[in-house]
Amino acid sequence: MIHVSNLTKHYGDFQALKNVSFDVAKGEILGFLGPNGAGKTTTMRILTGYMPPTSGTVTVAGYDVTTDSLEVRKRLGYLPETVPLYPEMTVWGYLDFMARLRGVDKRERRIDEAMEKVRIADHADVMIGKLSKGYRQRLGLAQALLHDPEVLILDEPTIGLDPRQIIEVRELIRGLAQDHTVILSTHILPEVSQTCTRVLIINEGEIVAEGTPERLMARLKGAERIFIQLAGADSDEARRLFQSMDGILAVDDKGNGAYEVECALGTDKRPEIARAVVNRGWGLLELRPVGMSLEEIFLKLTTE
Amino acid sequence: MKNTLTIARREIQAYFVSPIAYVVAAAFLAVMGYFFAMILYYSREATMRYTLGNMTTVLLFVAPILTMRLLAEEQRMGTIELLLTAPVKDWEVVLGKFLGSLTLYACMLGVSLYFPFVLTIVGNPDLGPIVSGYVGMLLLGGALLSLGVLTSSLTQNQIVSAVLGVVLIVLMWLVSALGDVTGAPLSGVFRYLALSEHFYDFFKGVIDTRDVIYYLSVIAAALFLATRVLETRRWR
Ligand SMILES: Nc1ncnc2c1ncn2[C@@H]1O[C@H](COP(=O)(O)OP(=O)(O)O)[C@@H](O)[C@H]1O
Ligand SMILES: [Mg+2]
Numbered sequence: 001m002i003h004v005s006n007l008t009k010h011y012g013d014f015q016a017l018k019n020v021s022f023d024v025a026k027g028e029i030l031g032f033l034g035p036n037g038a039g040k041t042t043t044m045r046i047l048t049g050y051m052p053p054t055s056g057t058v059t060v061a062g063y064d065v066t067t068d069s070l071e072v073r074k075r076l077g078y079l080p081e082t083v084p085l086y087p088e089m090t091v092w093g094y095l096d097f098m099a100r101l102r103g104v105d106k107r108e109r110r111i112d113e114a115m116e117k118v119r120i121a122d123h124a125d126v127m128i129g130k131l132s133k134g135y136r137q138r139l140g141l142a143q144a145l146l147h148d149p150e151v152l153i154l155d156e157p158t159i160g161l162d163p164r165q166i167i168e169v170r171e172l173i174r175g176l177a178q179d180h181t182v183i184l185s186t187h188i189l190p191e192v193s194q195t196c197t198r199v200l201i202i203n204e205g206e207i208v209a210e211g212t213p214e215r216l217m218a219r220l221k222g223a224e225r226i227f228i229q230l231a232g233a234d235s236d237e238a239r240r241l242f243q244s245m246d247g248i249l250a251v252d253d254k255g256n257g258a259y260e261v262e263c264a265l266g267t268d269k270r271p272e273i274a275r276a277v278v279n280r281g282w283g284l285l286e287l288r289p290v291g292m293s294l295e296e297i298f299l300k301l302t303t304e
Numbered sequence: 305m306k307n308t309l310t311i312a313r314r315e316i317q318a319y320f321v322s323p324i325a326y327v328v329a330a331a332f333l334a335v336m337g338y339f340f341a342m343i344l345y346y347s348r349e350a351t352m353r354y355t356l357g358n359m360t361t362v363l364l365f366v367a368p369i370l371t372m373r374l375l376a377e378e379q380r381m382g383t384i385e386l387l388l389t390a391p392v393k394d395w396e397v398v399l400g401k402f403l404g405s406l407t408l409y410a411c412m413l414g415v416s417l418y419f420p421f422v423l424t425i426v427g428n429p430d431l432g433p434i435v436s437g438y439v440g441m442l443l444l445g446g447a448l449l450s451l452g453v454l455t456s457s458l459t460q461n462q463i464v465s466a467v468l469g470v471v472l473i474v475l476m477w478l479v480s481a482l483g484d485v486t487g488a489p490l491s492g493v494f495r496y497l498a499l500s501e502h503f504y505d506f507f508k509g510v511i512d513t514r515d516v517i518y519y520l521s522v523i524a525a526a527l528f529l530a531t532r533v534l535e536t537r538r539w540r
Contacts, residue, residue, distance in 0.1 A: 050389050082385075089314075097314050
Protein backbone atom coordinates (compact mmCIF):
# COMPACT_ATOMS: atom_id res chain seq x y z
CA MET A 1 0.00 0.00 0.00
CA ILE A 2 2.80 2.37 0.92
CA HIS A 3 6.28 2.03 -0.42
CA VAL A 4 9.07 4.29 0.78
CA SER A 5 12.57 3.98 -0.54
CA ASN A 6 15.76 5.84 0.23
CA LEU A 7 14.01 8.88 1.52
CA THR A 8 16.20 11.79 2.55
CA LYS A 9 15.24 15.28 3.62
CA HIS A 10 17.49 18.26 4.21
CA TYR A 11 16.40 21.43 5.96
CA GLY A 12 19.17 23.69 4.77
CA ASP A 13 22.35 22.02 5.99
CA PHE A 14 20.53 19.88 8.51
CA GLN A 15 19.71 16.34 7.43
CA ALA A 16 16.41 15.36 9.03
CA LEU A 17 15.99 12.03 7.21
CA LYS A 18 18.77 9.69 6.16
CA ASN A 19 17.91 6.99 3.66
CA VAL A 20 14.64 5.90 5.15
CA SER A 21 13.02 2.88 3.48
CA PHE A 22 10.00 0.86 4.53
CA ASP A 23 6.80 -0.70 3.24
CA VAL A 24 3.37 -0.81 4.72
CA ALA A 25 0.91 -3.52 3.72
CA LYS A 26 -2.81 -3.07 3.41
CA GLY A 27 -4.61 -3.27 6.74
CA GLU A 28 -1.51 -2.79 8.85
CA ILE A 29 -1.24 -0.33 11.70
CA LEU A 30 2.34 0.82 11.54
CA GLY A 31 3.70 2.57 14.59
CA PHE A 32 6.32 5.19 13.99
CA LEU A 33 8.21 5.39 17.20
CA GLY A 34 10.95 7.84 18.04
CA PRO A 35 11.89 10.65 20.39
CA ASN A 36 11.17 14.28 19.61
CA GLY A 37 13.16 15.47 16.64
CA ALA A 38 13.60 11.97 15.23
CA GLY A 39 11.99 12.88 11.93
CA LYS A 40 8.50 11.41 12.34
CA THR A 41 6.61 14.55 11.36
CA THR A 42 8.99 15.16 8.48
CA THR A 43 8.35 11.67 7.11
CA MET A 44 4.60 12.06 7.42
CA ARG A 45 4.62 15.45 5.74
CA ILE A 46 6.43 13.89 2.80
CA LEU A 47 4.00 10.98 2.67
CA THR A 48 1.04 13.33 2.58
CA GLY A 49 2.52 15.51 -0.14
CA TYR A 50 2.80 18.54 2.12
CA MET A 51 6.50 18.85 1.35
CA PRO A 52 8.69 17.16 -1.20
CA PRO A 53 11.62 14.95 -0.20
CA THR A 54 15.17 15.97 -1.03
CA SER A 55 15.63 12.57 -2.63
CA GLY A 56 14.03 9.15 -2.64
CA THR A 57 10.62 7.96 -3.70
CA VAL A 58 7.32 7.39 -1.98
CA THR A 59 4.35 5.65 -3.56
CA VAL A 60 0.94 5.38 -1.97
CA ALA A 61 -1.58 2.97 -3.53
CA GLY A 62 0.66 2.89 -6.57
CA TYR A 63 0.90 6.67 -7.04
CA ASP A 64 4.10 8.63 -6.62
CA VAL A 65 3.72 11.46 -4.10
CA THR A 66 5.80 13.92 -6.08
CA THR A 67 4.45 13.30 -9.57
CA ASP A 68 0.88 12.21 -8.72
CA SER A 69 0.38 14.22 -5.58
CA LEU A 70 -3.34 14.85 -6.11
CA GLU A 71 -4.11 11.17 -6.63
CA VAL A 72 -2.26 10.34 -3.44
CA ARG A 73 -4.00 13.08 -1.51
CA LYS A 74 -7.41 11.80 -2.59
CA ARG A 75 -6.63 8.50 -0.92
CA LEU A 76 -5.22 9.89 2.30
CA GLY A 77 -6.66 11.00 5.57
CA TYR A 78 -4.18 13.07 7.56
CA LEU A 79 -4.18 14.28 11.11
CA PRO A 80 -1.24 16.70 11.44
CA GLU A 81 0.60 17.10 14.72
CA THR A 82 -1.02 20.49 15.40
CA VAL A 83 -4.65 19.74 14.70
CA PRO A 84 -5.62 22.18 11.96
CA LEU A 85 -8.92 23.71 13.01
CA TYR A 86 -10.66 27.02 12.32
CA PRO A 87 -11.77 28.35 15.71
CA GLU A 88 -14.59 30.47 14.32
CA MET A 89 -16.36 27.54 12.66
CA THR A 90 -18.75 25.07 14.20
CA VAL A 91 -17.87 21.39 14.31
CA TRP A 92 -20.45 20.66 11.64
CA GLY A 93 -19.44 23.62 9.49
CA TYR A 94 -15.82 22.53 9.59
CA LEU A 95 -16.57 18.95 8.61
CA ASP A 96 -18.86 20.21 5.86
CA PHE A 97 -16.02 22.38 4.53
CA MET A 98 -13.60 19.48 4.59
CA ALA A 99 -16.12 17.13 2.98
CA ARG A 100 -16.63 19.62 0.16
CA LEU A 101 -12.88 20.04 -0.31
CA ARG A 102 -12.50 16.29 -0.52
CA GLY A 103 -15.39 15.94 -2.90
CA VAL A 104 -17.24 13.53 -0.62
CA ASP A 105 -20.49 12.08 -1.96
CA LYS A 106 -23.54 11.98 0.30
CA ARG A 107 -21.94 14.64 2.45
CA GLU A 108 -24.44 14.81 5.26
CA ARG A 109 -24.42 11.09 5.84
CA ARG A 110 -20.63 10.84 5.78
CA ILE A 111 -20.32 13.74 8.22
CA ASP A 112 -22.80 12.14 10.59
CA GLU A 113 -20.95 8.83 10.37
CA ALA A 114 -17.58 10.44 11.03
CA MET A 115 -18.98 12.37 14.00
CA GLU A 116 -20.52 9.16 15.30
CA LYS A 117 -17.23 7.28 14.97
CA VAL A 118 -15.29 9.74 17.10
CA ARG A 119 -18.27 10.43 19.36
CA ILE A 120 -18.56 14.14 18.78
CA ALA A 121 -22.08 14.21 17.33
CA ASP A 122 -23.48 15.90 20.43
CA HIS A 123 -21.12 18.82 19.79
CA ALA A 124 -22.10 19.36 16.16
CA ASP A 125 -23.14 22.98 16.64
CA VAL A 126 -20.41 23.98 19.05
CA MET A 127 -17.86 26.58 17.98
CA ILE A 128 -14.45 24.92 17.55
CA GLY A 129 -12.75 27.64 19.61
CA LYS A 130 -14.76 26.46 22.60
CA LEU A 131 -13.87 22.76 22.33
CA SER A 132 -11.67 21.03 24.87
CA LYS A 133 -8.37 19.49 23.79
CA GLY A 134 -9.88 16.03 23.67
CA TYR A 135 -12.73 17.08 21.44
CA ARG A 136 -10.36 18.97 19.14
CA GLN A 137 -8.30 15.85 18.69
CA ARG A 138 -11.43 13.85 17.94
CA LEU A 139 -12.57 16.44 15.44
CA GLY A 140 -9.18 16.22 13.78
CA LEU A 141 -9.66 12.47 13.52
CA ALA A 142 -13.19 12.88 12.18
CA GLN A 143 -11.82 15.16 9.49
CA ALA A 144 -9.26 12.52 8.52
CA LEU A 145 -11.95 9.81 8.32
CA LEU A 146 -14.60 11.77 6.43
CA HIS A 147 -13.90 10.43 3.00
CA ASP A 148 -13.19 6.89 4.15
CA PRO A 149 -9.59 7.03 2.90
CA GLU A 150 -7.55 3.96 2.09
CA VAL A 151 -4.62 5.30 4.07
CA LEU A 152 -4.68 7.17 7.36
CA ILE A 153 -1.69 9.12 8.57
CA LEU A 154 -1.93 10.23 12.16
CA ASP A 155 0.81 12.35 13.68
CA GLU A 156 0.81 11.85 17.45
CA PRO A 157 -2.92 11.22 17.62
CA THR A 158 -3.06 10.88 21.40
CA ILE A 159 -0.87 13.81 22.34
CA GLY A 160 -2.40 16.03 24.99
CA LEU A 161 -5.26 13.69 25.83
CA ASP A 162 -6.12 12.40 29.27
CA PRO A 163 -5.70 8.67 29.94
CA ARG A 164 -9.35 7.83 29.31
CA GLN A 165 -9.42 9.69 26.03
CA ILE A 166 -6.17 8.00 25.04
CA ILE A 167 -7.75 4.59 25.52
CA GLU A 168 -10.74 5.67 23.45
CA VAL A 169 -8.62 6.95 20.62
CA ARG A 170 -6.51 3.79 20.60
CA GLU A 171 -9.61 1.64 20.40
CA LEU A 172 -10.88 3.80 17.61
CA ILE A 173 -7.63 3.39 15.69
CA ARG A 174 -7.56 -0.36 16.21
CA GLY A 175 -11.11 -0.50 14.91
CA LEU A 176 -10.09 1.33 11.77
CA ALA A 177 -7.46 -1.17 10.76
CA GLN A 178 -9.89 -3.59 9.12
CA ASP A 179 -10.49 -1.39 6.11
CA HIS A 180 -7.77 1.22 6.39
CA THR A 181 -4.02 1.19 6.36
CA VAL A 182 -2.81 3.29 9.26
CA ILE A 183 0.50 4.94 10.05
CA LEU A 184 0.67 6.63 13.40
CA SER A 185 3.58 8.30 15.08
CA THR A 186 4.25 8.60 18.73
CA HIS A 187 7.02 9.22 21.18
CA ILE A 188 5.13 7.32 23.85
CA LEU A 189 6.02 3.67 24.11
CA PRO A 190 2.96 1.90 25.42
CA GLU A 191 1.12 3.35 22.48
CA VAL A 192 2.77 1.11 19.90
CA SER A 193 2.56 -2.14 21.83
CA GLN A 194 -1.13 -1.49 22.42
CA THR A 195 -2.19 -0.21 19.05
CA CYS A 196 0.18 -1.30 16.33
CA THR A 197 0.72 -4.46 14.37
CA ARG A 198 4.20 -3.40 13.39
CA VAL A 199 6.68 -0.91 14.74
CA LEU A 200 9.36 1.14 13.13
CA ILE A 201 11.77 2.83 15.45
CA ILE A 202 13.32 5.97 14.11
CA ASN A 203 16.08 7.98 15.69
CA GLU A 204 17.93 11.01 14.32
CA GLY A 205 16.44 10.47 10.91
CA GLU A 206 17.35 6.80 10.64
CA ILE A 207 15.32 3.65 11.06
CA VAL A 208 17.05 1.72 13.81
CA ALA A 209 14.68 -1.20 14.26
CA GLU A 210 11.61 -2.72 12.71
CA GLY A 211 9.22 -5.56 13.49
CA THR A 212 6.17 -6.59 15.44
CA PRO A 213 6.21 -5.30 19.01
CA GLU A 214 6.84 -8.88 20.19
CA ARG A 215 9.57 -9.62 17.69
CA LEU A 216 11.34 -6.42 18.49
CA MET A 217 11.26 -7.30 22.12
CA ALA A 218 12.68 -10.75 21.53
CA ARG A 219 15.35 -9.51 19.15
CA LEU A 220 16.58 -6.92 21.56
CA LYS A 221 16.54 -9.08 24.62
CA GLY A 222 19.70 -10.89 23.56
CA ALA A 223 19.36 -13.06 26.68
CA GLU A 224 16.58 -14.57 28.76
CA ARG A 225 16.14 -13.33 32.29
CA ILE A 226 14.34 -15.22 35.01
CA PHE A 227 13.01 -13.77 38.21
CA ILE A 228 13.11 -16.02 41.27
CA GLN A 229 11.61 -15.37 44.68
CA LEU A 230 12.74 -17.76 47.41
CA ALA A 231 11.69 -18.21 51.02
CA GLY A 232 13.89 -19.57 53.78
CA ALA A 233 17.07 -19.68 51.70
CA ASP A 234 20.57 -18.64 52.69
CA SER A 235 21.42 -15.89 50.24
CA ASP A 236 25.08 -16.85 49.67
CA GLU A 237 24.26 -20.46 49.19
CA ALA A 238 21.45 -19.69 46.77
CA ARG A 239 23.71 -17.44 44.70
CA ARG A 240 26.41 -20.11 44.55
CA LEU A 241 23.80 -22.67 43.52
CA PHE A 242 22.58 -20.56 40.59
CA GLN A 243 26.09 -19.68 39.55
CA SER A 244 27.09 -23.32 39.48
CA MET A 245 24.27 -24.27 37.11
CA ASP A 246 25.11 -24.82 33.45
CA GLY A 247 23.86 -22.15 31.04
CA ILE A 248 23.33 -19.45 33.63
CA LEU A 249 25.42 -16.46 32.67
CA ALA A 250 24.86 -14.08 35.53
CA VAL A 251 23.11 -13.87 38.87
CA ASP A 252 21.69 -10.71 40.28
CA ASP A 253 20.89 -10.73 44.00
CA LYS A 254 17.96 -8.38 44.55
CA GLY A 255 17.83 -8.94 48.32
CA ASN A 256 15.09 -10.47 50.48
CA GLY A 257 15.39 -13.78 48.66
CA ALA A 258 14.75 -12.30 45.23
CA TYR A 259 17.11 -13.04 42.33
CA GLU A 260 17.30 -12.38 38.65
CA VAL A 261 19.39 -14.76 36.61
CA GLU A 262 20.42 -14.38 33.02
CA CYS A 263 20.47 -17.42 30.75
CA ALA A 264 21.73 -18.01 27.26
CA LEU A 265 19.26 -17.09 24.53
CA GLY A 266 16.75 -19.83 23.68
CA THR A 267 17.22 -21.85 26.85
CA ASP A 268 14.65 -22.29 29.56
CA LYS A 269 16.29 -23.12 32.90
CA ARG A 270 13.09 -22.90 34.94
CA PRO A 271 12.54 -26.68 35.45
CA GLU A 272 16.15 -27.13 36.58
CA ILE A 273 16.00 -24.17 38.89
CA ALA A 274 12.74 -25.37 40.43
CA ARG A 275 14.13 -28.85 41.02
CA ALA A 276 17.34 -27.56 42.58
CA VAL A 277 15.51 -25.19 44.89
CA VAL A 278 13.02 -27.78 46.06
CA ASN A 279 15.86 -30.32 46.65
CA ARG A 280 17.43 -27.86 49.08
CA GLY A 281 14.17 -27.64 50.98
CA TRP A 282 13.65 -23.90 50.23
CA GLY A 283 10.33 -22.34 49.42
CA LEU A 284 9.84 -21.27 45.82
CA LEU A 285 7.38 -18.38 45.81
CA GLU A 286 7.84 -17.15 42.29
CA LEU A 287 9.58 -18.21 39.11
CA ARG A 288 8.95 -16.28 35.91
CA PRO A 289 10.69 -14.98 32.82
CA VAL A 290 11.37 -11.26 32.70
CA GLY A 291 10.76 -9.57 29.33
CA MET A 292 12.43 -6.27 28.81
CA SER A 293 9.70 -3.73 28.32
CA LEU A 294 9.59 -1.72 25.14
CA GLU A 295 10.52 1.21 27.31
CA GLU A 296 13.89 -0.36 28.02
CA ILE A 297 14.40 -1.28 24.38
CA PHE A 298 13.69 2.25 23.52
CA LEU A 299 16.08 3.70 26.04
CA LYS A 300 18.68 1.31 24.74
CA LEU A 301 18.05 2.20 21.12
CA THR A 302 18.18 5.88 21.55
CA THR A 303 21.05 5.99 23.97
CA GLU A 304 23.28 3.77 21.85
CA MET B 305 -13.28 25.52 -9.74
CA LYS B 306 -15.52 23.73 -7.23
CA ASN B 307 -12.66 23.72 -4.75
CA THR B 308 -12.06 27.40 -5.33
CA LEU B 309 -15.69 28.16 -4.56
CA THR B 310 -15.58 25.96 -1.45
CA ILE B 311 -12.62 27.93 -0.16
CA ALA B 312 -14.17 31.27 -1.12
CA ARG B 313 -17.37 30.27 0.65
CA ARG B 314 -15.53 29.44 3.87
CA GLU B 315 -13.67 32.73 3.65
CA ILE B 316 -16.91 34.68 3.27
CA GLN B 317 -18.41 32.87 6.25
CA ALA B 318 -15.30 33.72 8.25
CA TYR B 319 -15.68 37.41 7.33
CA PHE B 320 -19.24 37.45 8.54
CA VAL B 321 -18.24 36.32 12.02
CA SER B 322 -15.16 38.55 12.15
CA PRO B 323 -15.38 41.90 13.94
CA ILE B 324 -12.60 43.28 11.75
CA ALA B 325 -14.67 42.82 8.61
CA TYR B 326 -17.63 44.64 10.15
CA VAL B 327 -15.50 47.48 11.46
CA VAL B 328 -13.73 47.92 8.13
CA ALA B 329 -16.94 47.78 6.14
CA ALA B 330 -18.65 50.22 8.47
CA ALA B 331 -15.69 52.62 8.37
CA PHE B 332 -15.53 52.39 4.60
CA LEU B 333 -19.20 53.25 4.24
CA ALA B 334 -19.07 55.98 6.89
CA VAL B 335 -16.12 57.71 5.21
CA MET B 336 -17.82 57.35 1.86
CA GLY B 337 -21.01 58.85 3.28
CA TYR B 338 -19.02 61.76 4.64
CA PHE B 339 -17.34 62.46 1.29
CA PHE B 340 -20.62 62.01 -0.51
CA ALA B 341 -22.50 64.46 1.73
CA MET B 342 -19.76 67.10 1.71
CA ILE B 343 -19.25 66.91 -2.04
CA LEU B 344 -22.96 66.99 -2.73
CA TYR B 345 -23.45 69.89 -0.36
CA TYR B 346 -20.69 72.06 -1.79
CA SER B 347 -20.73 71.07 -5.47
CA ARG B 348 -24.48 70.62 -5.87
CA GLU B 349 -23.59 68.22 -8.71
CA ALA B 350 -25.43 64.91 -9.08
CA THR B 351 -22.30 62.85 -9.67
CA MET B 352 -20.36 60.06 -7.92
CA ARG B 353 -17.14 60.99 -9.65
CA TYR B 354 -15.48 62.93 -6.81
CA THR B 355 -16.74 60.62 -4.08
CA LEU B 356 -15.32 57.57 -5.85
CA GLY B 357 -12.11 59.46 -6.55
CA ASN B 358 -11.66 60.09 -2.83
CA MET B 359 -12.53 56.51 -1.97
CA THR B 360 -9.61 55.18 -4.00
CA THR B 361 -7.27 56.55 -1.34
CA VAL B 362 -9.29 54.91 1.42
CA LEU B 363 -9.24 51.65 -0.48
CA LEU B 364 -5.49 51.66 -0.46
CA PHE B 365 -5.64 50.94 3.28
CA VAL B 366 -8.86 48.98 3.39
CA ALA B 367 -7.83 46.28 0.91
CA PRO B 368 -4.77 45.00 2.83
CA ILE B 369 -6.79 44.92 6.03
CA LEU B 370 -9.40 42.75 4.37
CA THR B 371 -6.77 40.38 3.00
CA MET B 372 -4.21 40.35 5.81
CA ARG B 373 -5.73 37.28 7.44
CA LEU B 374 -6.24 35.15 4.36
CA LEU B 375 -3.00 33.19 4.00
CA ALA B 376 -1.01 34.52 6.96
CA GLU B 377 -3.43 33.11 9.50
CA GLU B 378 -3.58 29.73 7.78
CA GLN B 379 0.19 29.54 8.05
CA ARG B 380 0.22 30.63 11.68
CA MET B 381 -2.53 28.22 12.72
CA GLY B 382 -1.12 25.31 10.72
CA THR B 383 -4.41 24.93 8.86
CA ILE B 384 -2.46 25.48 5.66
CA GLU B 385 -1.24 21.90 6.15
CA LEU B 386 -4.85 20.81 5.77
CA LEU B 387 -5.40 22.76 2.58
CA LEU B 388 -2.13 21.71 1.01
CA THR B 389 -2.69 18.02 1.73
CA ALA B 390 -6.30 18.03 0.54
CA PRO B 391 -6.83 17.15 -3.12
CA VAL B 392 -6.77 20.83 -4.03
CA LYS B 393 -4.31 22.67 -6.23
CA ASP B 394 -2.33 25.54 -4.77
CA TRP B 395 -3.81 28.03 -7.21
CA GLU B 396 -7.30 26.97 -6.23
CA VAL B 397 -6.49 27.88 -2.64
CA VAL B 398 -5.13 31.29 -3.64
CA LEU B 399 -7.95 32.05 -6.04
CA GLY B 400 -10.55 30.98 -3.48
CA LYS B 401 -9.06 33.31 -0.90
CA PHE B 402 -9.05 36.15 -3.39
CA LEU B 403 -12.65 35.56 -4.45
CA GLY B 404 -13.69 35.47 -0.81
CA SER B 405 -12.25 38.92 -0.18
CA LEU B 406 -13.57 40.23 -3.49
CA THR B 407 -17.06 39.09 -2.56
CA LEU B 408 -16.94 40.96 0.71
CA TYR B 409 -15.66 44.06 -1.06
CA ALA B 410 -18.37 43.74 -3.71
CA CYS B 411 -20.94 43.59 -0.90
CA MET B 412 -19.51 46.81 0.53
CA LEU B 413 -19.76 48.45 -2.88
CA GLY B 414 -23.26 47.06 -3.20
CA VAL B 415 -24.35 48.71 0.03
CA SER B 416 -22.73 51.96 -1.11
CA LEU B 417 -25.08 52.00 -4.10
CA TYR B 418 -27.30 53.72 -1.60
CA PHE B 419 -25.43 56.96 -2.37
CA PRO B 420 -26.10 57.04 -6.14
CA PHE B 421 -29.65 56.02 -5.27
CA VAL B 422 -29.90 59.18 -3.16
CA LEU B 423 -28.64 61.13 -6.17
CA THR B 424 -31.50 59.87 -8.30
CA ILE B 425 -33.88 61.20 -5.66
CA VAL B 426 -32.37 64.64 -5.15
CA GLY B 427 -31.24 65.19 -8.72
CA ASN B 428 -31.00 63.77 -12.14
CA PRO B 429 -27.58 62.07 -12.40
CA ASP B 430 -26.09 60.68 -15.58
CA LEU B 431 -26.14 56.93 -14.87
CA GLY B 432 -23.39 56.01 -17.37
CA PRO B 433 -20.45 57.38 -15.34
CA ILE B 434 -21.93 55.90 -12.18
CA VAL B 435 -22.00 52.43 -13.69
CA SER B 436 -18.54 52.75 -15.21
CA GLY B 437 -17.30 54.31 -11.98
CA TYR B 438 -18.41 51.28 -9.99
CA VAL B 439 -16.84 48.97 -12.57
CA GLY B 440 -13.61 50.90 -12.06
CA MET B 441 -13.91 50.65 -8.28
CA LEU B 442 -14.41 46.90 -8.55
CA LEU B 443 -11.39 46.48 -10.81
CA LEU B 444 -9.14 48.72 -8.74
CA GLY B 445 -10.35 46.99 -5.56
CA GLY B 446 -9.69 43.61 -7.12
CA ALA B 447 -6.14 44.62 -7.98
CA LEU B 448 -5.50 45.92 -4.47
CA LEU B 449 -6.99 42.81 -2.87
CA SER B 450 -4.86 40.54 -5.04
CA LEU B 451 -1.75 42.43 -3.92
CA GLY B 452 -2.96 41.96 -0.35
CA VAL B 453 -3.32 38.22 -0.95
CA LEU B 454 0.25 38.22 -2.21
CA THR B 455 1.66 39.90 0.90
CA SER B 456 -0.49 37.63 3.06
CA SER B 457 1.27 34.63 1.53
CA LEU B 458 4.65 35.99 2.58
CA THR B 459 4.22 35.92 6.34
CA GLN B 460 2.53 34.24 9.27
CA ASN B 461 1.77 37.58 10.88
CA GLN B 462 -1.40 39.44 9.95
CA ILE B 463 -0.04 42.86 10.90
CA VAL B 464 3.12 42.33 8.89
CA SER B 465 0.94 41.18 6.02
CA ALA B 466 -1.19 44.35 6.19
CA VAL B 467 1.80 46.68 6.47
CA LEU B 468 3.59 44.98 3.58
CA GLY B 469 0.38 45.23 1.62
CA VAL B 470 0.07 48.97 2.16
CA VAL B 471 3.73 49.48 1.29
CA LEU B 472 3.49 47.43 -1.89
CA ILE B 473 0.30 49.18 -2.97
CA VAL B 474 1.68 52.66 -2.24
CA LEU B 475 4.81 51.86 -4.24
CA MET B 476 2.76 50.65 -7.17
CA TRP B 477 0.50 53.66 -6.75
CA LEU B 478 3.33 56.15 -6.94
CA VAL B 479 5.50 54.40 -9.49
CA SER B 480 4.34 56.94 -12.09
CA ALA B 481 6.45 59.52 -10.26
CA LEU B 482 9.54 57.64 -11.46
CA GLY B 483 8.47 58.60 -14.95
CA ASP B 484 8.93 62.25 -14.08
CA VAL B 485 12.52 61.50 -13.11
CA THR B 486 13.47 59.42 -16.14
CA GLY B 487 11.48 61.36 -18.71
CA ALA B 488 10.30 59.91 -22.02
CA PRO B 489 10.17 57.23 -23.26
CA LEU B 490 10.33 55.40 -19.90
CA SER B 491 7.86 57.75 -18.29
CA GLY B 492 5.05 56.24 -20.36
CA VAL B 493 5.96 52.77 -19.14
CA PHE B 494 6.05 53.85 -15.51
CA ARG B 495 2.77 55.67 -15.89
CA TYR B 496 1.17 52.56 -17.37
CA LEU B 497 2.47 50.48 -14.47
CA ALA B 498 0.97 52.73 -11.78
CA LEU B 499 -2.23 51.67 -10.03
CA SER B 500 -3.25 55.32 -9.81
CA GLU B 501 -3.23 56.01 -13.54
CA HIS B 502 -6.11 53.81 -14.60
CA PHE B 503 -9.27 54.76 -12.76
CA TYR B 504 -10.00 58.37 -13.74
CA ASP B 505 -11.49 57.37 -17.08
CA PHE B 506 -13.91 54.99 -15.39
CA PHE B 507 -15.12 57.77 -13.12
CA LYS B 508 -15.60 60.08 -16.09
CA GLY B 509 -17.74 57.46 -17.81
CA VAL B 510 -15.20 55.86 -20.12
CA ILE B 511 -14.39 52.16 -19.95
CA ASP B 512 -11.05 51.84 -21.71
CA THR B 513 -10.03 48.23 -22.45
CA ARG B 514 -6.41 49.12 -21.73
CA ASP B 515 -7.38 50.03 -18.17
CA VAL B 516 -9.44 46.86 -17.80
CA ILE B 517 -6.55 44.78 -19.10
CA TYR B 518 -4.16 46.56 -16.76
CA TYR B 519 -6.15 45.72 -13.63
CA LEU B 520 -6.85 42.16 -14.72
CA SER B 521 -3.12 41.70 -15.40
CA VAL B 522 -2.22 42.99 -11.94
CA ILE B 523 -4.69 40.52 -10.42
CA ALA B 524 -3.36 37.62 -12.48
CA ALA B 525 0.28 38.46 -11.71
CA ALA B 526 -0.28 38.94 -7.98
CA LEU B 527 -2.24 35.70 -7.62
CA PHE B 528 0.31 33.83 -9.70
CA LEU B 529 3.12 35.08 -7.45
CA ALA B 530 1.13 34.21 -4.32
CA THR B 531 0.72 30.68 -5.65
CA ARG B 532 4.45 30.44 -6.26
CA VAL B 533 5.17 31.69 -2.75
CA LEU B 534 2.89 28.99 -1.37
CA GLU B 535 4.64 26.38 -3.48
CA THR B 536 8.10 27.42 -2.36
CA ARG B 537 6.90 27.39 1.27
CA ARG B 538 6.54 23.64 0.83
CA TRP B 539 10.23 23.39 0.10
CA ARG B 540 11.33 24.81 3.41
N1 LIG C 1 10.77 23.37 8.83
C1 LIG C 1 11.91 22.98 9.41
N2 LIG C 1 13.04 23.68 9.24
C2 LIG C 1 14.19 23.28 9.81
N3 LIG C 1 14.33 22.20 10.58
C3 LIG C 1 13.23 21.46 10.82
C4 LIG C 1 11.96 21.81 10.24
N4 LIG C 1 11.07 20.89 10.63
C5 LIG C 1 11.73 20.01 11.41
N5 LIG C 1 13.03 20.34 11.52
C6 LIG C 1 14.05 19.58 12.27
O1 LIG C 1 14.08 18.28 11.75
C7 LIG C 1 14.19 17.33 12.79
C8 LIG C 1 13.05 16.35 12.72
O2 LIG C 1 11.87 17.02 13.04
P1 LIG C 1 10.47 16.30 13.08
O3 LIG C 1 10.27 15.57 11.82
O4 LIG C 1 9.45 17.34 13.43
O5 LIG C 1 10.65 15.28 14.28
P2 LIG C 1 9.58 14.50 15.15
O6 LIG C 1 8.24 14.69 14.52
O7 LIG C 1 10.05 13.10 15.15
O8 LIG C 1 9.62 15.10 16.51
C9 LIG C 1 14.23 18.13 14.09
O9 LIG C 1 15.58 18.24 14.50
C10 LIG C 1 13.67 19.46 13.72
O10 LIG C 1 14.26 20.48 14.50
MG1 LIG D 1 6.57 15.48 15.34
